Amino acid sequence: MKVITTIKEMQAEMLKQKDMGKSIGFVPTMGFLHEGHLTLMRKARQENDIVTISIFVNPIQFGPNEDYETYPRDFEKDQELAMGENVDFLFYPSVEEMYPNPSTIKVIVQERTNVLCGKSRPGHFDGVATVLTKLFHIALPTRAYFGKKDAQQVAVIQGLISDFNFPIELVPVDIVREEDGLAKSSRNVKLLPDERKQAPTLYKSLEMAQDMIEKGERDPLKIISLVKETIENETNSVIDYVEVYSYPGLDPLEKLEGSIIIALAVKFSMVRLIDNVILEIK
């Protein structure tokens, strides 16, 4: 595995691979890799000649009171894990390399951001879309892999790829969970021991909602109440949102039908966690 820290070298390497007719599978990450990321890498490995990942904690997608400074980082371990997955190239730029001057242009996401994390984290998706626009131009991927845990991010990136005509296939990959159901996340290490015990309730509440829908419930408000009550009764977390929308359009629903997402975000003492389920309702 080759570690590359400059944009110039990375672009040159990727162009060389493209000229040789190789397909490039790209997994952009912010590091502190876990099984969820490794699953993306494995899928990229199966479907492409070359696998490239990036590790970059992108400052412009964090709000002023968010966890940019304390976001977990462990480059040595990440390197070992990526090597274990036969990654060919690891792009690891500094903030100065990615943002050398005050930017003159940023990407503003117009749709699908006034709900869920977009509402709670103003500017977050502009930061994600801006860094991905740069990373796509640097890594020149054939396919790009993203986890469905960030389902709103996947919907926004689909818009980015299609509106800006990137010749890239987006590959959304299912959420990877701990045995007790908690969605894998780099941020889980910030849960206190008691909170870690409570955190599986997030997924449990979504499973209960799914069960209620399977039994015939079609009222989004009833589903939202069930999820909220379960989380409030069984955890000390503070609910940021529990919402139900069409997916990937993220439009409000009066009645549950078609492809829908039930998504939630909660704050524990030191960390905010998200989770969701996407369901097809006939």
Ligand code: PAF
């Ligand atoms: O999902 C993430 O880790 C980040 O939002 C991404 C896509 C790497 C952009 O910084």
